Amino acid sequence: MNPFQPVGKAVLGFLEATGKLALFTFMAVSHCVRPPFYYRLLLRQMIDIGYYSLPVVGMTTLFAGMALGLQTYAGFSRFSAEDAIAKVVALGITRELGPVLAGLMVAGRIGAAMAAELGTMRVTEQIDALDTLSTNPFKYLIAPRIIAGLTMLPLLVFVGDIIGIFGGYIVSVYKLGFNPGVYISQTFKVLEFIDVFSGLVKAGVFGFIVTLMGCYNGYNSQGGAQGVGAATTNAVVSASILILIFNYVITELFLTA
Amino acid sequence: MTTPKIKLKDVHKGFGDKVVLDGVDLEVAPGESLVIIGGSGSGKSVTLKCILGLLTPDSGQIEVDGEPIVGIGRAERERINSKFGMLFQGAALFDSLPVWENVAFGLIQGERMDRAQAKEIALEKLAAVGLEADVGELWPAELSGGMQKRVGLARAIATEPEIIFFDEPTTGLDPIMGDIINDLIVKCVRELGATALSITHDMASARKISDHIAMLYKGKIIWIGKTEEIDSSGEPHVDQFIHGRAEGPIQMELRRL
């Protein structure tokens, strides 16, 4: 046997998968921007992603903000820490931790659920049934999910930002005994529009990634319960990796721009 | 001669190396009820899925009302599919919707009827398959297999389609319920004046609901004729199948214990 054969096979497989994903993304996006729209379904997805993810995202950003506050205190001298905590927490949360943590939490919560739901619909022929009832699955199932992810994640992250900064405040004021006024004034002094904005752009991209990977893996799942399980795992793992990669890329873009 | 409602010309379909349909030729006249029989895995469901556009044949042509439908675009496909009603092998009810909305789905999504009116029709169709109005408020998961089949039947006939497909309507039901479903099918087809194409390996059901029977074996239609003539087909494969004998020209690929 040719020793390069497995390599060639892997490369071809990878190219095929990439092409399939690209085509799926194109189809999904093109159905997101063309009518008809299913407003009822969109609303349901928005509530599911935006509202029901709030507790998880709120908890993670709260504790991330608190931990960041403590670390900053440990890293700076007693005198500069009072100013530094507010600055580090505000920038760290809005630029990086808020969107990344929210993205990862939503990948686990929403991406997995979407892959499982669509995967089950696929293996029980419900997606085929949609087709025979003259309803396009891309319009009915996928577009509402992707639009909801794209719009709700920035909203979630915005709330998460506020909660995260409040986490730093708690540590700074109640644990370390610093002046609350200083924390708040320093926060507003350091934060610029672009910090928050770059985080929200990230959030939008992550929302797209999470819902796209959830839909893609679910829609293409095959082979019963095991296939649905695999689709769910793939959706979460691929979304998480892509989130971290795109996080770096967007950070780089905003820092050089 | 009238144009056949459905016509398959030399349809081939394989998965990987495996040939499933190897030149299927078939015609269904308007108002006719044809049943396809054949062993498990012989490609009966695949044949239906090719007609419904859920699978694309590798070669050959399929015509509906004289129009070729292989490789047509999405919009055309939706127009053709609006003539169809389909009862899936596993019912394939949407488990995120209550029963009545499942039945009304084609009316609400496909024909853009308002919900109240669609619900009224859905309840009528449920009554027609012997289910009471309060079943309409249940979820598909709360129904027994036989009830799911009946709801699937109600959904298939709700839009009063010209052509109805039944994939194993009686499999997995007790004999009495099976016979009730047979009666319902006969009644629905007659009342709607629809053309029906069904699949089954239940001979009692085949005799009851069909006026013609075709047998699919090794990817080809090996026999087609009037239902009354099936006992005198003179075709050994058909004889073996309708009498359910293990010995005969059809050899299952089994190893001796």
Ligand SMILES: Nc1ncnc2c1ncn2[C@@H]1O[C@H](COP(=O)(O)OP(=O)(O)OP(=O)(O)O)[C@@H](O)[C@H]1O
């Ligand atoms: N999506 C698919 N991918 C790969 N192989 C498939 C696919 N669908 C069907 N097959 C194969 O095609 C063959 C025919 O399948 P089909 O579902 O048409 O059988 P059937 O005649 O309906 O059998 P049954 O009476 O048990 O429902 C099977 O051997 C199956 O393995």
Ligand SMILES: [Mg+2]
């Ligand atoms: Mg089948």
